[in-house]
Amino acid sequence: MVYRLTVHKIDQSCLFDLSWGEGQRLTASVVLPEGLLSLYAAWQRAYLGYYKQALRGRAGGAGQVVAPAIDWHSQLVQAEAGLLSEFHTWLKQGDLYDLRQEVVAAAQAQGVAELFLTCTPLDLARLPWETWELGAPVQIVRSPATIRATTAHRPTGRRSKARVLAILGDETGLNFSGERQTLNAQRRLLEVQYLGWQPGEDPIALKQRVCEAIADPLGWDVLFFAGHSNEAALVGGQVAIAPQTTLTLKDLTPYLQTAQQRGLQFALFNSCSGLDIAQGLINLGLSQVAIMREPIHNEVAQAFLVQLLQRLTQGHNVQEALHGACQSLRAEQSLTYPSAYLVPSLFRHPTSVPYRLEPQGWRSRLRRWRPTGREARIVAALALVSLIPTLPPTEFPVSPQAWLLDRRVLAQAVYRDLTGQLGDDDPSAVVLVQIDGESFRQWDISTYHPINRAMVADIVAALVDRGAAVVGIDYLLDLAQPEQDEQLNRVLTEAIAQQQTWFVFGTVRQNGRWLPPHPNVIDPDRVLLGDAWLPWRRVQPYRPHSDRPGPFSHQLVVAQRLRQRRRTGTLFGPQPTLQGPPLAEQVRRYPQTHELDLSPRATLHPITELSYDAWQHWLQPILDLSLPPERAFTAIPAWSLRQDAAASPDFKDAIVIVAAGGYEAAGLAPDGADNLVPPPALRYWRDRTLHPATHFTGGEAHAYMTHHHLAHRLVIPIPDLWMILLAAVGGKALSLYLGDRPYPRRLVAAGLVAATAGYGLLSLQLYISAGVLLPWLLPSLAVWCYSLPRLRENTDEPR
Template identity: 45%
Template sequence: MARVYRLKISQVEQSCLFELTWGNGRQLSAQLPFPNPLETCYRVWQRSYLQYYQSALRGRSVASGKMTPQQDWRSLLVKAERALEEEFAKWLRQEPLYTIRRELGRRDQDARPANINAPTDLLISCDSSHLGRLPWETWEIAAEFGSVQPIRIGRLPINVRERAVPSQPQRGKARILVILGDDSGGLSFESEQSEIAALSRLADIHTVAWKPGADIERLKQAICDRLQEPAGWDMLLFFGHSNEAKQVGGEIAIAPHTSLTLRELEPYLRQAKAHGLKFALFNSCKGLDIAQTLIDLGLNQVVVMREPIHDRVAHIFLKQFMRSLAQFDDVHTALQKATQFLHSSHKTYPSAYLVPSLFRHADAVPFRLQPVGWRAWLRAWLPQTRWQAAALCIIAGLSLIAPVGNSLLAGRLWTQALYRDLTQQVPTASPPVLLVQIDEDSIRRGIPSGEPYPIDRAYLAEIVERLSALDAQVIGIDYLLDRSQAENDVRFAETLTAAVAQNRWLVFGTILESGDEVDVHDDLASLDWAMQGYTNTPQWYLRALPAARSCRDRCPFVYLLALAQRTRLTAATRPDLASSDDLRETLLDKIQDGSSDDALHQLYSLRLPLLASLSRFWRQRWLHPVLDFSLPPEQVYERLSAYQLLESSIPQMESQFDWAHQVVIVASGGYGEAGTGFNKDYFPLPPAIAYWQQADRLQWLTGGEVNAYGVHHFLHQHYVVPIPDLWLVGIGAIAGAGLSLFLRRRSLSRPQQWLLLTGLSAGYGLISLQLYVSALVLLPWLLPTAVVWIYGLPQLTRSR
């Protein structure tokens, strides 16, 4: 929004008082003597101007002749123009005006970042007619102080008694009323009608024109009726002859020898203003009185010619002015561009650029045409500034960067854990997983060599034997067992077969290499009576099968554990040492037959959505369920050190855990050598887990604990689906644009706007937190909310 200054210039005898006001009551004043040579220069220039443009003037003709005046008059006009500008600039550069010029010229240093490119408008009021005729628009204040943006100079009448037309959204196409007046004296309006017709895609144009033989009284009534139409007008354009007439507010010639004064039109103009008329253009001569009358009535802006203007100059001015309006410039900018074009045509039309002026109501925003149609609708919802577009692109880019997404997910899960805790929405079901951890204490107490890598098979055999004795039904071993340990393999193999002989399910953890699972060593177990599944899948996401992917060729470790537990509960099938068929194939065939219960069949049929499966090819995890660390670990699994399992008595262990109904996972407990090569089997503790385990002061989350969360989610059908950040960024852009439009169309105070934006952000945050708990849908908050604020902040800044 433009910063507006008002400069009132009052003359008392030979002294002029300059009073500059702006902002909240700030003002500066200076006093200068009025130079007599300046008045002389103006008179010489005016006489030379009228002599050069002798014919086809849109006012009282001062002479007759052609548009090609004698060369002497052109030379005199150019000299008179230069003398007038030099004398005028010399007067305004005097020392008493320095503080005023400095204040106007330093606006760039004071501008806020959001308004750095906004123009500064100077509205000048003159209390005498000879001051008002001076070319104030040529005052080059900005150049003196090296300002980037030139100052837009407009005019303000001394007396303004009525309020401006309120700024309201444009009602569809703009409505333009064109009055074509008397065209005698060599005038032609064809070019202007053509330029106005070019606006038909943006405006509804209605014309009232005098025609030879027309009844004059009917013409007057038609003009009055049109002005007060209830549908209202946005713009009023007049072409023809006009003249000053201070006592009646100016007059316009609507037909030969017939004029209407502004005083006669005043009641109809008031009706037009009440119905929304904001802007008027009088492309005619000597319009100072007309402009002052219309602004005094409350119109927002009026463009007039202060001096007589030649017909061809009027055509050129209107052409440039209308083209700027069609590009959605406001009327002040459009006037600047049109006068600059006339200035560039100085050789053909000397001094013409000194004639147009814009009069403005100080409290009104400069009028501009608005786009219409679907393109206009789309433009209203797109970023309105370059920095908005850049910020939106940056946020959209951040939403596609995996590390950024992981950080945001970690923070969100911490917030979700806090919300669960505060609202007491923590599940109370018993944990479905028992995690037997081989930790540092277990290594010291149970492995003679003290070397945990590779894991001692005899030690694993002892663990499996004890689990069998405790009646564990589903046992997962999260260790890679692809290599032989000849001295211990025999005992371990015997332990495994003994467990399977008791109808226990064994599932081994493995890894994928080149798309295939690394098999358990043949000397240890057979896949005819045991199963294996891979564990190396995306961190912090549930290890579910992609769309259209079969579990027969490869399958996630935790998914197989959940299938085995569900199958065991239904007794659909059991491992058989005598079987010669792949156990995984047999299990899947049995489930596919339809003889399984609904829960098992749903688990069997579970696949990632197609988009989640495809998005991984461009390194995204859209709609891929996440591991819900907002659930406290004690609701997901119980932990037991391996040494405690082996050293405690069986009765003690039987009373402590529900062995028959829990999935038991044997895994590392976070010792330094855990993992394979550079892929360690422990990770920095996620913030949400750290929240739940503040008393334990743990630093790492083990792979076994991650797998426990996966098994829990499969068994409880706990699938938290994250809506992609990029999608919500797009929705946030739409919501932000809609909010910005709402704020522009409502008269809310700045505190109310801040409260609305803050309340919406907080409300969306609370809704997203509860949806996570109730519907298992993760709606991103930070990036979408940032987008909404990017759209809303400029409006809040404007409301200052």
């Protein structure tokens, strides 16, 4: 809980105004003791008397040192005790009880409470408020009365080392070797750049060099100043950068604002009387400033810096380190440096986070890459979306991956169309013979289910007459039709015996067994069986070491390749006959992949098989509907085969598929199960030909798959989850990179937009050129979600 306490002196009283939370407030008015400011003045005289020989603000004496007539050490210790006694007694007054109790109770309940203290006028601010005995859980930090600018919240892990600009000012009567030694000892964590006056340097040139260094485009994490400084209310304080050469905060304002926008987090003025400087810097939007409220002895300043840096390098934040350094001066060096612990103060912007040095080493570098809570939630959400199974709506009502895949293939179809990359494959290599409603009318058949065997026999006979050597029948013929089976059997056996025609029959698993054609139709050992199951928008993979039949389209291509080997004179290899070993066994023993020029992508990938357990289809080829149907296969209605064979095309080099062509009762059940909802890409192509798609049949899917096998056009989708994780790494790298360097926000945003668009175009082209589908949307969202916070905070343009 953050508490804000304003103490304002009005005549002889002080108004204490405590606010916190959502508008809660307590006020109290107490009389300022008449002797408190006098005791402070007495302490200040003793302090200056003791430290007069080497204060940062006055030159040390030369020649022989005369022993002081006054025991300033004793005087200072007594003045300190008197001041603190009166000060603490005043703060323990009953009128302040409610304020104290509210802060202490909150600190005890929550473990710690921050009390931002603002004191006006300046005489009141000089009192040692940090010694207020409220208890360890209450951290007192100062804040000015006027704050016009906001401060940027800079996350940790911005750079491998903190960049420190060390300005060493006028060294007259001082010695900065201690500061240099202390800063150089922390080179492992600090990247220090020193800036100081060189003898003979022009004062104007030096001022310009200091200003330009503060506004360095690479930015600074810490600004350190050592030398003489002083209060100057009208100009916000001043610092001496060379003999008789000073810069005021007013002079430095635009450069300090630029430095703050570029990442400046903490300023340490190891110099004298810095109250005006601290208040002015916080007013400009700097998040935290450490100063000395009084003149500081050269050795005390160096001892304080050693203690502060030791604690910062041990992982403490600035607030903890400054408190620890003051306690060390009080407990361990009070005899040498009495009252020195009362002088340092930390001012913070109320919305800031205490600055902390990032540790080094491989563990710390690894921690820089560790996702924040927000980043982890982003990746988890995107990963969850990517892992929702890609199933059709009938099986999984809400499937973002299915929706995204359809739109991705649609975008690919549009890209193909716009760029004219439609392929040069011969569409006549695959012929789809579609049995449609007109075909039933031509044969005068009114029963659609089951398919009429005599009609199938006529179609097969017509195909064989036209030279078809590989014929796939995408119908289940497992049940007997006594009146019609004999005619179909005669056509099939004659084609096998006389022309060695390859027949592939579709089959499905039912009750644990595969359904072959009925023996009255054809002996199952004389033909090949092909698994006719259609995975949604995917190509069914071939499983070489499985007892299940190969996919229907794969079996057709195997048959066509074996047929071609026979035609080119290679006698070795299986062929259809009415006798001998089962044809399927002969084909299974044949070395298919190498001998038959089949795509290795057609074989089930081990990763794909493992992903099935998680309802995923990683690396399983997709159905490439980005190709227009007329470029993938030739579709003809079955009734056209009743025309004169001489007027019809020759099918001897084609794979012919006989399948349902869209009639209402097509499919395993008489409910039109074979008529699927047309995918967006197919609708796009049909609309281009002015023939709107009303359905997408299983036969068309098998024809597409057969084309993919023949043309080696199996498109492998890279899993979204893989690319999301890769994008998260890239997004984290970009976030760290942007955090280390200031760039115009618009330039970075334009670069991200261009990179996102470029990646999209690259993925569209790789789909065509390499057969690889790179997901675009979810990985791009990951990169943007990582980068947007940096875009909001990392800019060298005024906000």
